[in-house]
Amino acid sequence: MTENEPLLSVHNMEKHFPVTKGLFKRQVGAVKAVDGISFEVYKGETLGLVGESGCGKSTTGRLVTRLLEPTAGKVFFEGQDISHMSQGHLRPLRRDMQMIFQDPYSSLNPRHTVGAIVGAPFRIQGVQTEHGVKKAVQDILERVGLNPEHYNRYPHEFSGGQRQRIGIARTLALKPKLIIADEPVSALDVSIQAQVVNLLEDLQKELDLTYVVIAHDLSVVRHISDRVAVMYLGKIVEIADRKQLYSSPMHPYTNALLSAVPVPDPRAGRGRERIRLTGDVPSPLNPPPACRFHTRCWKAQDICKKVEPPLEELAGGHRVACHFPENAPEPAKAAPAVPAQE
Amino acid sequence: MSFLDVKDLKIHFPTDDGLVKSVDGLSFGVERGKTLGIVGESGSGKSVTSLGVLGLHKGGPAKISGEIWLDGEELIGASAEHVRGLRGKKMAMIFQDPLSSMHPYYTVGHQIIEAYRIHNDVTKQVARKHAVDMLGRVGIPEPGRRVDSYPHEFSGGMRQRAMIAMALSCDPELLIADEPTTALDVTVQAQILDLMRDLQREFDSALIVITHDLGVVAELSDDILVMYAGKCVEYGSADDIFYRPEHPYTWGLLGSMPRLDREPTERLMPIKGSPPSLINVPPGCAFSPRCPYAERTGGRAETEAPLLAETEGGHLVRCHMDRTERRDLWENEIKPVLETQ
Structure with a gap:
């Protein structure tokens, strides 16, 4: 991790999707998909974003690439405020900021050849290449482990893993600085997943890339990330260095997530005490007040239902939003006072 | 002979491009109270195997050969009607995607009641009471009210629970779960894995879990079968596969x-x-x-x-x-x- 200015920085970003009803589309509520989150991504690092479905991790990815416009808050890319920038102004920035999508089937146009798909960024951005677009595209194909002679083939002629490589090739075409990968391997088979994870790591080293990897699979995120942010119902509940987060998680939700992952070790698995969370994630249409995790948390007390815990730094670079964090460093954080009863 | 005994099962599909040998000579057995995990990547034939055991390829284009013995009864040679009578009662299946495997027009309760009444000669009231019981057993809150909900009103985890309730409603002796937790979030997955383990102990059924996730197999299985390209490449106890794989x-x-x-x-x-x-x-x-x-x-x-x-x-291995x-x-x-x- 470098100490320089962050490449991407997000301040209190919110995205509320209106819920409308009736003929006149009267707004009756809002889905608070992302509800005030802040984080930074430094050059050359990989930030992992984990959480269960509906926690707002994909919306976050779309907001920072400005495929969506935030309802409130700011997004800075290389120090420039892009939160409400027009599409026209954004276009030149898109070169530096690319996205890898989850589904390698629906994210490639079936009627375009691989050459056309990977060459599209050059045409759209009007980039001149030394030996022509075709040569440039073939170089990229080779780099991601595809046969350059497959330039004229169509997506359906490739397997899932190869398609994901085509998606990655398209992302790399213009040598971006930041890549947002939204569930880049979850649609792939285990053996292919590992190939793509290794490819992403190699490319990062070779091309000095910065990644934000969005995924629900905690083991993949641990493998690939330098720092990890855990989201729950539109909020970041914990963000830390990979090692700290996985070895001494502070938020009860992070603990529960980690203990829920099945371990491929039959003996260890049988003897393990698992934290059992009851119920499902509440609807983001009507999230619980104050600490959003209090409805499922075994440590919840009165204060959790009344006061929202701020995201505070409790150890070097380890921020957590909880009134009763676990593994907190000494001196133990005194339990906050419960507000006077009404 | 085990409770379920499959011998040299072959399921081939003739297509315009050639013969697809989805399952090509598979043999395995499961005892009551035991769990067999079948692991493999997509296209390895694991789901085709499970549908084959349930007799769901009958009347289709598939060419099936081999033997499937369930509790001393051979199923491949049996008539479709006979196997239909066993399905639900003697053997049942939990599918991967509960939203697309439940009927969206009928309430969850209706679908459980229907299955129960096919196999048991009881009144609607008795069957309804049974459905409420089952929903409660699998951990659905307020089962008396939820029995009248439609599948879309349930969350993913609750749908999978309802699906398990449906599969277990006739107390099947063989239960096949095809990727039972793949569509679920990790905390909900943990709940469903616990539930399946508890229910299996209670019902003493033979369980086959089909999945690509080695973690899930390790948590549930006594024996594990690793499939590749329609064939078993390795078979053994969970300890064999995880600590002495060959x-x-x-x-x-x-x-x-x-x-x-x-x-x-x-x-x-x-x-x-x-x-x-x-x-x-x-x-x-x-x-x-x-x-x-x-x-x-x-x-x-x-x-x-x-x-x-x-x-x-x-411990069986297919290697030169x-x-x-x-x-x-x-x-x-x-x-x-x-x-x-």
């Missing part, structure tokens, strides 16, 4: 997964290439084009199909390398890399 494909699967219970690795060890098309299965050993040890067989891997042979007490060589590779090359990571 097939290079199993090694590859173990090396491909990042693990939370170990120190993070520098690099994963993926299997090169991708799974073969079942129309053009490579000659000889189907895994040979992806196998890092294929050249050690002196050309046999490309020409001669290896047989599934027992190495030790019920001899046992000492495989043991040696595992102990000295594979295991140290997997464990010191």
Whole structure:
């Protein structure tokens, strides 16, 4: 991790999707998909974003690439405020900021050849290449482990893993600085997943890339990330260095997530005490007040239902939003006072 | 003979492009109260196997041969009507995607009641009471009210619970779960795995869990069958597969997964290439084009199909390398890399 200015920085970003009803589309509520989150991504690092479905991790990815416009808050890319920038102004920035999508089937146009798909960024951005677009595209194909002679083939002629490589090739075409990968391997088979994870790591080293990897699979995120942010119902509940987060998680939700992952070790698995969370994630249409995790948390007390815990730094670079964090460093954080009863 | 005994099961589909050998000579058995995990990548034939056992290929284009013995009764030669009578009562299935495997027009209760009344001569009221009971057993809150909900009103985890309630409503002796938790979030997955384990103990049923997730298999299974290109490549107890695996494909699967219970690795060890098309299965050993040890067989891997042979007490491996060589590779090359990571 470098100490320089962050490449991407997000301040209190919110995205509320209106819920409308009736003929006149009267707004009756809002889905608070992302509800005030802040984080930074430094050059050359990989930030992992984990959480269960509906926690707002994909919306976050779309907001920072400005495929969506935030309802409130700011997004800075290389120090420039892009939160409400027009599409026209954004276009030149898109070169530096690319996205890898989850589904390698629906994210490639079936009627375009691989050459056309990977060459599209050059045409759209009007980039001149030394030996022509075709040569440039073939170089990229080779780099991601595809046969350059497959330039004229169509997506359906490739397997899932190869398609994901085509998606990655398209992302790399213009040598971006930041890549947002939204569930880049979850649609792939285990053996292919590992190939793509290794490819992403190699490319990062070779091309000095910065990644934000969005995924629900905690083991993949641990493998690939330098720092990890855990989201729950539109909020970041914990963000830390990979090692700290996985070895001494502070938020009860992070603990529960980690203990829920099945371990491929039959003996260890049988003897393990698992934290059992009851119920499902509440609807983001009507999230619980104050600490959003209090409805499922075994440590919840009165204060959790009344006061929202701020995201505070409790150890070097380890921020957590909880009134009763676990593994907190000494001196133990005194339990906050419960507000006077009404 | 086990409670369920499958012998040399073959399920082939004729297509315009050629014969697809989805399942090609598979044998396994499950006892009551025991769990068999079937692991494999997409297209390895694991789901086709489960549908075959339930007799759901009958009347379709599939060519099926071999024997399926359920509690002393042969099912492949049996009539479709007879197998239909067993389905639900004697054997049941939990599907991967509960939203698309439940009927959206009918309430959850209606669907459980329907299945129960087909097999039990009871009034609607009795069946309804049973449905409420079952929903309560699988942990759905307020089952008396929820029995009248439609599938879309349930969350993903609740739908999977309802699906399990439906499958268990007639107390089946054989339960097949095809990717039962793949569509679920990890905290909900943990709840469903616990539930399946508890219910199996209570009902003493034989359980087959089909999945690509080695973690899920490790949590549930007594025995594990690893499938590749329609064939069993390795079969053994959970301990055999996780602590003494002998097939290079199993090694590859173990090396491909990042693990939370170990120190993070520098690099994963993926299997090169991708799974073969079942129309053009490579000659000889189907895994040979992806196998890092294929050249050690002196050309046999490309020409001669290896047989599934027992190495030790019920541990079966389909590989040309001899046992000492495989043991040696595992102990000295594979295991140290997997464990010191």
